Amino acid sequence: MKRVLGPLLLVALLVGVGWALWRSLGESIGNRRVVTVRGLVGSEKVAYLSDPRVLAELRKRGIDLHVEKAGSREMAARTDLAHYDFAFPAGAPAATKLMQQTGAKKSYNPFFTPMVVASWKPIVDVLAANGIARQGSDSTALLDMHKLLTVMRSGSRWRDLPHNTTYAIGKSVLISTTDVRTSNSAAMYLSLTSYLANGDNVVQSDLQVAKVLPTVTPLFSEQGYQESSTAGPFEDYITMGMGKAPLVLIYEAQFIQYLMEHSSGNPDMVLLYPEPTVFTKHTLVPLSPGGDSLGVLLENDIELQHLAAEYGLRTADGSYGASLWSRKGIHVPGRLIDVIDPPSYEVLERMINAIARGGAPCAQADTTCH
Numbered sequence: 001m002k003r004v005l006g007p008l009l010l011v012a013l014l015v016g017v018g019w020a021l022w023r024s025l026g027e028s029i030g031n032r033r034v035v036t037v038r039g040l041v042g043s044e045k046v047a048y049l050s051d052p053r054v055l056a057e058l059r060k061r062g063i064d065l066h067v068e069k070a071g072s073r074e075m076a077a078r079t080d081l082a083h084y085d086f087a088f089p090a091g092a093p094a095a096t097k098l099m100q101q102t103g104a105k106k107s108y109n110p111f112f113t114p115m116v117v118a119s120w121k122p123i124v125d126v127l128a129a130n131g132i133a134r135q136g137s138d139s140t141a142l143l144d145m146h147k148l149l150t151v152m153r154s155g156s157r158w159r160d161l162p163h164n165t166t167y168a169i170g171k172s173v174l175i176s177t178t179d180v181r182t183s184n185s186a187a188m189y190l191s192l193t194s195y196l197a198n199g200d201n202v203v204q205s206d207l208q209v210a211k212v213l214p215t216v217t218p219l220f221s222e223q224g225y226q227e228s229s230t231a232g233p234f235e236d237y238i239t240m241g242m243g244k245a246p247l248v249l250i251y252e253a254q255f256i257q258y259l260m261e262h263s264s265g266n267p268d269m270v271l272l273y274p275e276p277t278v279f280t281k282h283t284l285v286p287l288s289p290g291g292d293s294l295g296v297l298l299e300n301d302i303e304l305q306h307l308a309a310e311y312g313l314r315t316a317d318g319s320y321g322a323s324l325w326s327r328k329g330i331h332v333p334g335r336l337i338d339v340i341d342p343p344s345y346e347v348l349e350r351m352i353n354a355i356a357r358g359g360a361p362c363a364q365a366d367t368t369c370h
Helices: 002-025 043-049 052-060 092-102 121-129 145-153 184-197 206-221 231-243 252-261 289-300 302-310 318-327 345-356
Strands: 027-029 032-041 063-069 086-088 108-120 133-135 141-144 248-251 269-275 277-286
Touching (some): 032 043, 032 289, 043 063, 043 252, 052 302, 063 289, 086 092, 092 184, 092 277, 108 121, 108 184, 108 231, 108 252, 108 289, 108 302, 121 133, 184 206, 184 277, 184 345, 231 252, 252 269, 269 277, 277 289, 289 302, 302 318
Parallel strands (some): 032 063, 141 269
Antiparallel strands (some): 027 032, 086 277, 108 248
Protein backbone atom coordinates (compact mmCIF):
# COMPACT_ATOMS: atom_id res chain seq x y z
CA MET A 1 0.00 0.00 0.00
CA LYS A 2 2.84 2.39 0.89
CA ARG A 3 4.46 1.62 -2.46
CA VAL A 4 1.26 2.79 -4.19
CA LEU A 5 0.69 5.87 -2.03
CA GLY A 6 4.24 7.15 -2.49
CA PRO A 7 4.07 7.62 -6.28
CA LEU A 8 0.50 8.92 -6.02
CA LEU A 9 1.54 11.59 -3.51
CA LEU A 10 4.47 12.54 -5.74
CA VAL A 11 2.18 12.89 -8.74
CA ALA A 12 -0.27 14.96 -6.70
CA LEU A 13 2.55 17.21 -5.52
CA LEU A 14 3.84 17.71 -9.06
CA VAL A 15 0.34 18.48 -10.31
CA GLY A 16 -0.15 21.01 -7.51
CA VAL A 17 3.17 22.73 -8.23
CA GLY A 18 2.42 22.80 -11.95
CA TRP A 19 -1.02 24.28 -11.30
CA ALA A 20 0.41 26.98 -9.03
CA LEU A 21 3.09 27.82 -11.59
CA TRP A 22 0.55 28.00 -14.39
CA ARG A 23 -1.69 30.25 -12.29
CA SER A 24 1.25 32.53 -11.45
CA LEU A 25 2.11 32.99 -15.09
CA GLY A 26 -1.40 33.62 -16.35
CA GLU A 27 -4.83 32.22 -16.93
CA SER A 28 -6.33 30.79 -20.07
CA ILE A 29 -9.05 32.23 -22.28
CA GLY A 30 -9.86 29.68 -24.93
CA ASN A 31 -6.46 28.47 -26.08
CA ARG A 32 -4.66 31.72 -25.27
CA ARG A 33 -2.84 32.27 -22.00
CA VAL A 34 -3.41 35.71 -20.45
CA VAL A 35 -0.36 37.20 -18.76
CA THR A 36 -0.47 40.03 -16.26
CA VAL A 37 1.65 42.97 -17.44
CA ARG A 38 2.41 45.86 -15.07
CA GLY A 39 3.98 49.17 -15.96
CA LEU A 40 4.67 52.79 -15.12
CA VAL A 41 3.05 55.38 -17.37
CA GLY A 42 2.92 59.16 -17.60
CA SER A 43 -0.31 60.73 -16.35
CA GLU A 44 -1.27 61.87 -19.85
CA LYS A 45 -1.79 58.23 -20.97
CA VAL A 46 -3.57 56.81 -17.91
CA ALA A 47 -7.08 57.47 -19.26
CA TYR A 48 -6.33 55.71 -22.55
CA LEU A 49 -4.62 52.74 -20.95
CA SER A 50 -7.48 52.41 -18.44
CA ASP A 51 -10.24 52.52 -21.06
CA PRO A 52 -12.29 49.30 -20.76
CA ARG A 53 -12.18 48.89 -24.55
CA VAL A 54 -8.37 49.06 -24.55
CA LEU A 55 -8.17 46.59 -21.67
CA ALA A 56 -10.59 44.24 -23.42
CA GLU A 57 -8.65 44.38 -26.69
CA LEU A 58 -5.39 43.66 -24.88
CA ARG A 59 -6.98 40.81 -22.97
CA LYS A 60 -8.12 39.25 -26.25
CA ARG A 61 -4.48 39.39 -27.28
CA GLY A 62 -3.32 37.72 -24.06
CA ILE A 63 -2.44 40.71 -21.82
CA ASP A 64 -4.06 41.69 -18.53
CA LEU A 65 -2.78 45.27 -18.19
CA HIS A 66 -2.20 47.12 -14.92
CA VAL A 67 -0.69 50.61 -14.92
CA GLU A 68 0.62 52.99 -12.27
CA LYS A 69 1.00 56.71 -12.80
CA ALA A 70 4.54 58.06 -12.52
CA GLY A 71 6.37 61.18 -13.63
CA SER A 72 8.05 60.69 -17.00
CA ARG A 73 11.33 62.21 -15.84
CA GLU A 74 11.25 60.37 -12.52
CA MET A 75 10.94 56.87 -13.96
CA ALA A 76 14.63 56.45 -14.71
CA ALA A 77 15.48 57.25 -11.10
CA ARG A 78 13.21 54.52 -9.71
CA THR A 79 14.98 51.74 -7.84
CA ASP A 80 12.13 49.24 -8.24
CA LEU A 81 11.99 48.95 -12.02
CA ALA A 82 12.68 45.21 -11.76
CA HIS A 83 9.13 44.82 -10.44
CA TYR A 84 7.60 46.18 -13.66
CA ASP A 85 7.23 44.87 -17.20
CA PHE A 86 7.52 48.23 -18.93
CA ALA A 87 7.96 51.96 -18.45
CA PHE A 88 6.05 54.34 -20.71
CA PRO A 89 7.25 57.93 -20.34
CA ALA A 90 6.44 60.93 -22.48
CA GLY A 91 9.49 62.17 -24.33
CA ALA A 92 12.38 60.50 -26.12
CA PRO A 93 15.07 61.84 -23.71
CA ALA A 94 13.43 60.16 -20.70
CA ALA A 95 13.04 56.91 -22.65
CA THR A 96 16.70 57.00 -23.71
CA LYS A 97 17.78 57.38 -20.10
CA LEU A 98 15.53 54.49 -19.08
CA MET A 99 17.12 52.28 -21.72
CA GLN A 100 20.57 53.20 -20.44
CA GLN A 101 19.56 52.49 -16.84
CA THR A 102 17.87 49.17 -17.51
CA GLY A 103 19.87 47.83 -20.45
CA ALA A 104 16.75 47.60 -22.61
CA LYS A 105 17.70 47.08 -26.25
CA LYS A 106 14.54 48.29 -27.95
CA SER A 107 11.63 50.68 -27.56
CA TYR A 108 8.25 51.33 -29.17
CA ASN A 109 6.66 54.60 -30.31
CA PRO A 110 2.94 53.88 -30.76
CA PHE A 111 1.88 57.53 -30.78
CA PHE A 112 3.04 61.11 -30.36
CA THR A 113 1.65 64.57 -29.73
CA PRO A 114 2.93 68.08 -30.45
CA MET A 115 3.38 70.62 -27.67
CA VAL A 116 0.85 73.44 -28.04
CA VAL A 117 -0.39 76.49 -26.13
CA ALA A 118 -3.97 76.67 -24.89
CA SER A 119 -5.33 80.21 -24.89
CA TRP A 120 -8.46 82.31 -25.36
CA LYS A 121 -9.84 84.37 -28.24
CA PRO A 122 -9.39 87.78 -26.49
CA ILE A 123 -5.77 86.87 -25.69
CA VAL A 124 -5.10 85.70 -29.23
CA ASP A 125 -6.58 88.96 -30.57
CA VAL A 126 -4.07 90.92 -28.46
CA LEU A 127 -1.19 88.73 -29.64
CA ALA A 128 -2.33 89.05 -33.26
CA ALA A 129 -2.49 92.85 -32.94
CA ASN A 130 1.17 92.74 -31.89
CA GLY A 131 2.28 90.39 -34.67
CA ILE A 132 2.85 87.47 -32.29
CA ALA A 133 -0.05 85.27 -33.42
CA ARG A 134 -1.60 84.75 -36.83
CA GLN A 135 -3.98 82.47 -38.66
CA GLY A 136 -2.42 79.74 -40.79
CA SER A 137 -3.55 78.72 -44.26
CA ASP A 138 -5.56 75.86 -42.73
CA SER A 139 -7.30 78.26 -40.29
CA THR A 140 -5.33 77.02 -37.28
CA ALA A 141 -3.83 79.65 -34.97
CA LEU A 142 -0.04 79.97 -35.06
CA LEU A 143 2.23 81.44 -32.38
CA ASP A 144 5.50 83.10 -33.38
CA MET A 145 7.83 81.86 -30.66
CA HIS A 146 10.70 84.15 -31.65
CA LYS A 147 8.55 87.24 -31.16
CA LEU A 148 6.91 85.91 -28.01
CA LEU A 149 10.30 85.06 -26.48
CA THR A 150 11.48 88.60 -27.16
CA VAL A 151 8.46 89.95 -25.26
CA MET A 152 8.87 87.50 -22.39
CA ARG A 153 12.59 88.08 -21.91
CA SER A 154 12.00 91.86 -21.84
CA GLY A 155 9.86 91.44 -18.73
CA SER A 156 6.80 92.93 -20.40
CA ARG A 157 3.43 92.76 -18.68
CA TRP A 158 0.15 92.29 -20.48
CA ARG A 159 -0.82 95.93 -19.91
CA ASP A 160 2.38 96.98 -21.72
CA LEU A 161 1.28 95.43 -25.01
CA PRO A 162 -0.14 97.92 -27.52
CA HIS A 163 -3.75 97.54 -28.71
CA ASN A 164 -4.68 95.70 -25.52
CA THR A 165 -8.08 96.68 -24.18
CA THR A 166 -9.32 93.25 -23.08
CA TYR A 167 -6.50 91.97 -20.84
CA ALA A 168 -4.60 95.05 -19.69
CA ILE A 169 -3.42 93.67 -16.36
CA GLY A 170 -0.12 93.68 -14.49
CA LYS A 171 0.64 89.98 -14.90
CA SER A 172 3.90 89.17 -16.73
CA VAL A 173 3.60 87.79 -20.24
CA LEU A 174 4.61 84.17 -19.69
CA ILE A 175 3.51 80.71 -20.77
CA SER A 176 2.35 78.67 -17.78
CA THR A 177 4.02 75.26 -17.54
CA THR A 178 4.44 72.41 -15.14
CA ASP A 179 7.48 72.03 -12.85
CA VAL A 180 10.52 71.54 -15.07
CA ARG A 181 12.16 69.39 -12.38
CA THR A 182 9.51 66.69 -12.59
CA SER A 183 7.45 67.06 -15.77
CA ASN A 184 8.18 66.14 -19.36
CA SER A 185 5.95 68.86 -20.82
CA ALA A 186 8.00 71.55 -19.05
CA ALA A 187 11.19 69.85 -20.21
CA MET A 188 9.90 70.05 -23.79
CA TYR A 189 9.22 73.77 -23.29
CA LEU A 190 12.79 74.15 -22.08
CA SER A 191 13.95 72.25 -25.17
CA LEU A 192 12.09 74.72 -27.38
CA THR A 193 13.04 77.96 -25.61
CA SER A 194 16.69 76.93 -25.24
CA TYR A 195 16.77 76.21 -28.98
CA LEU A 196 15.53 79.74 -29.68
CA ALA A 197 17.93 81.30 -27.18
CA ASN A 198 20.79 79.39 -28.79
CA GLY A 199 20.27 80.99 -32.20
CA ASP A 200 17.91 78.29 -33.51
CA ASN A 201 20.29 75.49 -32.61
CA VAL A 202 19.82 72.53 -30.29
CA VAL A 203 21.87 73.07 -27.12
CA GLN A 204 24.73 70.56 -27.10
CA SER A 205 27.54 71.79 -24.84
CA ASP A 206 28.22 73.27 -21.41
CA LEU A 207 29.17 76.53 -23.09
CA GLN A 208 25.79 76.69 -24.81
CA VAL A 209 24.02 75.74 -21.58
CA ALA A 210 25.66 78.71 -19.85
CA LYS A 211 24.71 80.93 -22.78
CA VAL A 212 20.98 80.17 -22.68
CA LEU A 213 20.43 80.00 -18.92
CA PRO A 214 19.95 83.77 -18.40
CA THR A 215 17.11 83.65 -20.95
CA VAL A 216 15.33 80.42 -20.03
CA THR A 217 15.60 80.47 -16.22
CA PRO A 218 13.17 83.41 -15.70
CA LEU A 219 10.62 81.71 -17.96
CA PHE A 220 10.20 79.16 -15.16
CA SER A 221 11.23 81.01 -11.98
CA GLU A 222 8.82 83.91 -12.56
CA GLN A 223 5.76 81.69 -12.90
CA GLY A 224 5.33 81.01 -9.20
CA TYR A 225 3.83 77.70 -8.12
CA GLN A 226 3.95 74.99 -10.78
CA GLU A 227 2.15 71.67 -10.87
CA SER A 228 4.03 68.39 -11.29
CA SER A 229 1.64 67.05 -13.94
CA THR A 230 0.13 68.60 -17.08
CA ALA A 231 -3.33 67.67 -15.82
CA GLY A 232 -3.11 70.49 -13.25
CA PRO A 233 -2.47 73.49 -15.54
CA PHE A 234 -5.00 72.23 -18.07
CA GLU A 235 -7.63 71.88 -15.36
CA ASP A 236 -6.92 75.49 -14.29
CA TYR A 237 -7.30 76.54 -17.92
CA ILE A 238 -10.68 74.82 -18.21
CA THR A 239 -12.15 75.87 -14.87
CA MET A 240 -10.62 79.29 -14.14
CA GLY A 241 -10.37 80.78 -17.61
CA MET A 242 -8.00 83.39 -18.94
CA GLY A 243 -7.78 85.30 -15.66
CA LYS A 244 -5.69 82.47 -14.23
CA ALA A 245 -4.30 80.95 -17.40
CA PRO A 246 -3.98 83.19 -20.49
CA LEU A 247 -1.29 80.99 -22.07
CA VAL A 248 -0.80 77.38 -20.96
CA LEU A 249 1.60 74.83 -22.39
CA ILE A 250 -0.18 71.49 -22.89
CA TYR A 251 -0.12 68.39 -25.05
CA GLU A 252 -2.31 68.72 -28.13
CA ALA A 253 -3.91 65.43 -27.14
CA GLN A 254 -5.29 66.98 -23.93
CA PHE A 255 -7.16 69.65 -25.86
CA ILE A 256 -8.51 67.21 -28.44
CA GLN A 257 -9.59 64.71 -25.80
CA TYR A 258 -11.45 67.44 -23.92
CA LEU A 259 -13.33 68.52 -27.04
CA MET A 260 -14.10 64.90 -27.92
CA GLU A 261 -15.76 64.54 -24.52
CA HIS A 262 -17.29 68.04 -24.34
CA SER A 263 -18.60 68.92 -27.78
CA SER A 264 -20.09 72.14 -26.40
CA GLY A 265 -16.79 73.50 -25.12
CA ASN A 266 -16.23 77.19 -24.45
CA PRO A 267 -16.23 78.89 -27.88
CA ASP A 268 -13.47 81.26 -26.72
CA MET A 269 -11.01 78.38 -26.27
CA VAL A 270 -8.19 78.58 -28.82
CA LEU A 271 -5.33 76.19 -29.50
CA LEU A 272 -2.12 77.94 -30.58
CA TYR A 273 0.53 76.02 -32.50
CA PRO A 274 4.02 77.35 -31.72
CA GLU A 275 6.39 78.01 -34.60
CA PRO A 276 8.68 76.19 -34.14
CA THR A 277 7.29 73.47 -31.91
CA VAL A 278 8.52 70.17 -30.49
CA PHE A 279 6.93 66.73 -30.51
CA THR A 280 6.56 64.50 -27.50
CA LYS A 281 7.06 60.89 -28.54
CA HIS A 282 5.33 58.51 -26.17
CA THR A 283 7.97 55.81 -25.95
CA LEU A 284 7.39 52.42 -24.33
CA VAL A 285 10.52 50.77 -22.92
CA PRO A 286 9.96 47.02 -22.37
CA LEU A 287 11.50 45.52 -19.24
CA SER A 288 10.22 41.95 -19.75
CA PRO A 289 8.82 39.77 -22.55
CA GLY A 290 5.31 40.81 -21.46
CA GLY A 291 6.23 44.47 -21.81
CA ASP A 292 7.68 43.75 -25.23
CA SER A 293 4.44 42.10 -26.35
CA LEU A 294 2.50 45.14 -25.15
CA GLY A 295 4.75 47.48 -27.14
CA VAL A 296 4.21 45.44 -30.30
CA LEU A 297 0.43 45.52 -29.85
CA LEU A 298 0.16 49.24 -29.07
CA GLU A 299 2.27 50.04 -32.11
CA ASN A 300 0.59 47.70 -34.58
CA ASP A 301 -2.93 46.73 -33.49
CA ILE A 302 -5.36 48.78 -35.59
CA GLU A 303 -8.10 48.80 -32.95
CA LEU A 304 -5.71 50.06 -30.27
CA GLN A 305 -4.35 52.72 -32.63
CA HIS A 306 -7.87 53.91 -33.45
CA LEU A 307 -8.78 54.06 -29.75
CA ALA A 308 -5.67 56.16 -29.14
CA ALA A 309 -6.99 58.70 -31.63
CA GLU A 310 -10.11 59.09 -29.48
CA TYR A 311 -7.77 60.41 -26.80
CA GLY A 312 -6.23 62.93 -29.18
CA LEU A 313 -3.03 60.99 -29.77
CA ARG A 314 -1.46 61.06 -33.22
CA THR A 315 -0.53 57.69 -34.67
CA ALA A 316 1.14 56.36 -37.81
CA ASP A 317 -2.26 56.46 -39.52
CA GLY A 318 -2.69 60.21 -39.31
CA SER A 319 -5.66 60.23 -41.68
CA TYR A 320 -7.85 58.24 -39.28
CA GLY A 321 -7.35 60.67 -36.39
CA ALA A 322 -7.84 63.72 -38.59
CA SER A 323 -11.08 62.30 -39.99
CA LEU A 324 -12.37 61.31 -36.55
CA TRP A 325 -11.64 64.73 -35.06
CA SER A 326 -13.04 66.59 -38.06
CA ARG A 327 -16.37 64.79 -37.67
CA LYS A 328 -16.48 66.19 -34.15
CA GLY A 329 -15.74 69.69 -35.43
CA ILE A 330 -12.13 69.60 -34.20
CA HIS A 331 -9.67 70.94 -36.76
CA VAL A 332 -5.92 70.55 -36.30
CA PRO A 333 -3.08 70.86 -38.81
CA GLY A 334 -2.56 67.60 -40.60
CA ARG A 335 1.19 68.05 -40.75
CA LEU A 336 3.56 70.22 -38.76
CA ILE A 337 6.76 71.12 -40.55
CA ASP A 338 8.60 73.52 -38.24
CA VAL A 339 9.54 70.97 -35.58
CA ILE A 340 12.77 70.85 -33.57
CA ASP A 341 14.56 68.02 -31.77
CA PRO A 342 15.09 68.14 -28.01
CA PRO A 343 18.62 68.09 -26.57
CA SER A 344 20.12 64.88 -25.26
CA TYR A 345 18.96 63.67 -21.86
CA GLU A 346 22.28 64.68 -20.28
CA VAL A 347 22.21 68.25 -21.64
CA LEU A 348 18.55 68.64 -20.69
CA GLU A 349 19.37 67.50 -17.15
CA ARG A 350 22.17 70.05 -16.88
CA MET A 351 19.82 72.86 -17.82
CA ILE A 352 17.08 71.62 -15.50
CA ASN A 353 19.45 71.27 -12.56
CA ALA A 354 20.82 74.74 -13.22
CA ILE A 355 17.32 76.24 -13.33
CA ALA A 356 16.55 74.48 -10.03
CA ARG A 357 19.61 76.25 -8.57
CA GLY A 358 18.32 79.60 -9.78
CA GLY A 359 20.17 79.64 -13.08
CA ALA A 360 23.69 78.95 -11.83
CA PRO A 361 25.56 76.69 -14.27
CA CYS A 362 27.82 73.91 -13.05
CA ALA A 363 31.50 74.63 -12.68
CA GLN A 364 33.49 72.89 -15.40
CA ALA A 365 35.11 70.47 -12.96
CA ASP A 366 32.01 69.85 -10.85
CA THR A 367 30.41 66.70 -12.19
CA THR A 368 28.14 66.21 -9.16
CA CYS A 369 25.63 68.81 -10.32
CA HIS A 370 25.34 67.58 -13.89
